[in-house]
Amino acid sequence: MSGLRYWYADNRGSAFAFALFALMFAIYLINYPSALSANVFQTAANKAVLLALVSMGQALVVLTAGIDLSIGMLLVLTNCLGSWIVRGDALHSALGIAGVLAAGALCGALNGVIIIFGRLQPIVTTIATGAVYYGLALLLRPVPGGSINEDLADALTGNVAGVVPASLLILLAAVVIVWMPFKRSTVGRTAYATGSSEAAAFLSGMPIRRAKFASYTLAGLLAAIGGLFLTFFTDTGEASLGSANSYTLFSIAAVVIGGVSLLGGRGSAIGAVFGAFAFRSIGDLLFVFNVDALWQPLFQGAILLLAVSIGACGLFRVRNRLEWFQ
Amino acid sequence: MRQDAGQPFFQMSGVSKSYGGAVALEHAQLAVRTGRIHAVLGENGAGKSTLLKVMSGVVQPDEGTMQLDGREVSFASPAAANAAGIVCVFQELSLIPDLSVADNIFASNPPRRFGMIDRPTQRRQAEAALARAGASDIDPLAKVRDLPLSRQQMVELAKGLAREPRILILDEATSALTAADVARVIDVLRRLREEGLALIFISHRMHEVKALADECTVYRNGRHVMSFEAGTRTDNEVVEMMIGREYRHVFPDKPAPKPDGQLADKPVLSCRNLAWNDTLRGVGFALRRGEILGLGGLDGQGQRELLLALFGVLRGCAGEIEIDGKSVSVGSPVAARADKIGMALIPEDRKTEGLMLPMSVRENLSFAALDRMSTGGVIDRVRQRSFVERMMALLAIKSSSVDAAVGSLSGGNQQKVVIAKWLVRQPRILLLCDPTRGIDVGTKQEIYQLLRRLADEGAAIVFYSTDYDELIGCCDRVLVLYEGKVRKELAGPAINEPNLIASALDLPVGQISPSTGVAS
Numbered sequence: 001m002s003g004l005r006y007w008y009a010d011n012r013g014s015a016f017a018f019a020l021f022a023l024m025f026a027i028y029l030i031n032y033p034s035a036l037s038a039n040v041f042q043t044a045a046n047k048a049v050l051l052a053l054v055s056m057g058q059a060l061v062v063l064t065a066g067i068d069l070s071i072g073m074l075l076v077l078t079n080c081l082g083s084w085i086v087r088g089d090a091l092h093s094a095l096g097i098a099g100v101l102a103a104g105a106l107c108g109a110l111n112g113v114i115i116i117f118g119r120l121q122p123i124v125t126t127i128a129t130g131a132v133y134y135g136l137a138l139l140l141r142p143v144p145g146g147s148i149n150e151d152l153a154d155a156l157t158g159n160v161a162g163v164v165p166a167s168l169l170i171l172l173a174a175v176v177i178v179w180m181p182f183k184r185s186t187v188g189r190t191a192y193a194t195g196s197s198e199a200a201a202f203l204s205g206m207p208i209r210r211a212k213f214a215s216y217t218l219a220g221l222l223a224a225i226g227g228l229f230l231t232f233f234t235d236t237g238e239a240s241l242g243s244a245n246s247y248t249l250f251s252i253a254a255v256v257i258g259g260v261s262l263l264g265g266r267g268s269a270i271g272a273v274f275g276a277f278a279f280r281s282i283g284d285l286l287f288v289f290n291v292d293a294l295w296q297p298l299f300q301g302a303i304l305l306l307a308v309s310i311g312a313c314g315l316f317r318v319r320n321r322l323e324w325f326q
Numbered sequence: 327m328r329q330d331a332g333q334p335f336f337q338m339s340g341v342s343k344s345y346g347g348a349v350a351l352e353h354a355q356l357a358v359r360t361g362r363i364h365a366v367l368g369e370n371g372a373g374k375s376t377l378l379k380v381m382s383g384v385v386q387p388d389e390g391t392m393q394l395d396g397r398e399v400s401f402a403s404p405a406a407a408n409a410a411g412i413v414c415v416f417q418e419l420s421l422i423p424d425l426s427v428a429d430n431i432f433a434s435n436p437p438r439r440f441g442m443i444d445r446p447t448q449r450r451q452a453e454a455a456l457a458r459a460g461a462s463d464i465d466p467l468a469k470v471r472d473l474p475l476s477r478q479q480m481v482e483l484a485k486g487l488a489r490e491p492r493i494l495i496l497d498e499a500t501s502a503l504t505a506a507d508v509a510r511v512i513d514v515l516r517r518l519r520e521e522g523l524a525l526i527f528i529s530h531r532m533h534e535v536k537a538l539a540d541e542c543t544v545y546r547n548g549r550h551v552m553s554f555e556a557g558t559r560t561d562n563e564v565v566e567m568m569i570g571r572e573y574r575h576v577f578p579d580k581p582a583p584k585p586d587g588q589l590a591d592k593p594v595l596s597c598r599n600l601a602w603n604d605t606l607r608g609v610g611f612a613l614r615r616g617e618i619l620g621l622g623g624l625d626g627q628g629q630r631e632l633l634l635a636l637f638g639v640l641r642g643c644a645g646e647i648e649i650d651g652k653s654v655s656v657g658s659p660v661a662a663r664a665d666k667i668g669m670a671l672i673p674e675d676r677k678t679e680g681l682m683l684p685m686s687v688r689e690n691l692s693f694a695a696l697d698r699m700s701t702g703g704v705i706d707r708v709r710q711r712s713f714v715e716r717m718m719a720l721l722a723i724k725s726s727s728v729d730a731a732v733g734s735l736s737g738g739n740q741q742k743v744v745i746a747k748w749l750v751r752q753p754r755i756l757l758l759c760d761p762t763r764g765i766d767v768g769t770k771q772e773i774y775q776l777l778r779r780l781a782d783e784g785a786a787i788v789f790y791s792t793d794y795d796e797l798i799g800c801c802d803r804v805l806v807l808y809e810g811k812v813r814k815e816l817a818g819p820a821i822n823e824p825n826l827i828a829s830a831l832d833l834p835v836g837q838i839s840p841s842t843g844v845a846s
Contacts, residue, residue, distance in 0.1 A: 003467060006426070181441075192425060193422040195424075196422045197421075197422050200420045200421055203404055203420035204404070204433040206433050206434050207405075265422070266424050318641075319603060319641045
């Protein structure tokens with residue numbers, strides 16, 4: 001019983017994000033039952049998975065009390081790279097995918113190295129490296145263009161066995177292969193510890209550098225998976241500053257909705273995934289209710305504020321005001 | 327194993343370390359033998375902490391050598407020292423608040439299966455480690471953040487033991503513990519000594535040192551003063567070695583209790599039926615000008631919450647508070663410090679609640695009274711300087727400059743800054759939450775004298791302390807709290823150790839014999 005209580009205390013944020021998503025999705029379905037038809041659902045899932053992958057990456061970094069403002073740029077960079085090298089026959093495409101993933105991980109690792117060894121603040125470092133990554137993306141694709149292996153794109157953006165969107169399965173795989181081992185490993189626990197109290201982690205002899213390096217590198221890798229998917233969906237590479245910026249900011253929003261503390265040390269990437277789903281559902285809901293596209297950003301912002309406020313309701317229960325500041 | 331006459335197990339010689347221009351250690355030496363408890367004594371700023379940090383790999387010395395088991399060693403990090411069997415239980419807790427107790431105990435080296443952390447095994451091993459530290463009441467799954475400070479310190483000890491040390495260093499590791507915990511820890515340490523560990527023990531509580539130490543080493547101003555067998559020097563000699571000056575009476579004289587007639591003046595502060603959550607269950611008392619009222623009892627009986635409630639920190643607090651006989655509602659610290667009420671709170675944790683560590687001494691001294699130092703919202707530097715200089719002089723705060731970061735001062739001087747920043751406002755009611763925790767004897771003495779002086783000048787003081795000696799030495803009256811209620815009020819000669827212990831344990835006063843401190 002007490003084990004359950006501790007589990008709930010740990011996962012309250014994720015549970016809230018899940019509930020929020022389930023609620024919005026239910027409203028969506030009630031008003032638009034035909035959404036379950038394969039195509040609509042599939043498109044919605046694909047869009048949500050894209051943000052979920054980036055948000056997972058962001059969550060890994062935020063847990064260490066850092067932040068990755070280059071993650072959207074990295075998504076765009078890997079999108080542009082993918083539109084050049086994931087082409088041709090199966091072997092070439094496979095090598096291309098490996099190349100894109102390696103490039104993403106490398107860029108993430110570079111963020112980590114600068115932050116760890118340069119002792120620069122994550123926010124400044126990633127603004128700078130983000131600009132560099134976007135610059136590279138522009139050099140790769142000064143104008144939108146390129147293409148991707150179409151068989152692969154069809155397979156990965158379609159449905160498996162006619163029902164489950166393949167993209168959801170890839171996301172599930174990312175959770176199982178990247179997040180779960182991370183959380184259960186010494187490195188992952190050190191990431192939590194670093195975000196919670198870096199000095200205490202240091203005094204405990206924990207591998208702080210390795211944990212930060214792993215967090216930033218995995219964030220880069222997840223952004224690269226997202227970049228590949230973006231290429232699969234759009235069949236083109238585009239160095240779009242707008243989408244780079246919005247993915248960066250949306251990933252932070254998703255992480256917060258998902259109950260990951262921006263101060264570090266608390267939350268989980270699963271919360272961030274549901275946070276991303278919930279955030280994407282806002283757009284879908286507005287579509288269902290025929291809201292003019294001009295109003296969308298305004299409503300999105302308002303609903304985001306509302307969601308974050310509900311998440312902060314717990315503060316009203318705090319009766320010792322010193323706990324507000326912990 | 328008890329008497330290892332040969333080579334010391336660990337030896338350090340000629341070790342120096344300076345930070346910037348400040349010399350923290352100068353040609354320090356220390357020799358530690360197995361199966362012995364070695365107490366290192368000295369004021370804060372004497373270099374003890376630096377000495378231990380060098381030993382445990384937290385800082386690298388500028389010069390000098392260390393030998394472990396006959397071989398020369400150097401430690402680049404705490405992990406390297408741990409690997410060699412040197413484990414330090416730190417004064418500043420090294421626990422990670424958002425992780426569970428079990429996760430913390432095995433922070434650096436958890437039990438693993440297939441490369442992943444094996445949580446069931448970790449939990450069992452954590453239970454064993456807690457039991458070994460004498461703290462089996464702690465749930466290994468609880469978050470450290472949710473535990474009171476005294477429990478956290480027991481977790482810290484369990485964490486140290488779980489690393490299977492050959493040399494265990496305890497740096498003020500009992501400073502936040504309750505009397506019952508201290509007794510258990512003393513038992514644990516004696517058992518470890520029998521098991522052949524070398525123990526290094528730092529404490530400002532002399533009776534713990536006397537109960538435990540086989541050998542003592544005194545440091546002063548970063549230099550080794552003397553090492554000697556325990557029991558071969560008197561208390562006064564030891565304290566003189568530590569402070570390097572004649573040892574005077576620790577506590578200032580108390581005023582003679584006033585005859586009943588004079589007590590008729592109205593209390594400055596009185597409260598009735600204060601209740602909050604389950605922690606306070608109807609506390610009431612009255613406090614007069616010039617009085618030092620102690621709060622005693624076991625740790626966590628509502629003493630902290632009582633001070634927070636008076637200072638307007640707690641929400642939904644029931645009961646009445648009267649200032650000068652008029653009922654007031656203290657809604658926030660802003661209201662509490664306003665002239666009408668004139669309260670000041672010296673919080674429990676100076677590093678997080680009392681100070682902005684990276685900011686200068688000058689800024690920190692100004693924070694509680696910026697309104698007094700500014701005109702139309704603009705800080706008047708001339709007035710600020712005069713306030714700051716007055717406080718630096720009044721409390722004899724030692725700092726290289728008023729512009730130095732307050733985090734660079736010694737613990738005792740930091741605490742003086744916390745107190746001084748409130749004295750700028752000349753508060754009528756001063757609330758203190760364990761203000762002498764982990765600070766040196768000399769500064770403690772200065773604080774006792776300061777409190778008595780403030781009381782003589784008319785301040786009313788509420789003083790919570792976990793150290794019975796302080797309650798006995800400083801207070802005119804003591805309220806002993808038990809489960810959120812005032813269990814007993816002691817005054818005058820009735821404030822003595824047996825009475826304090828008895829009422830803290832909710833036993834009738836007078837049943838504990840003064841000589842042994844054990845219930846008969």
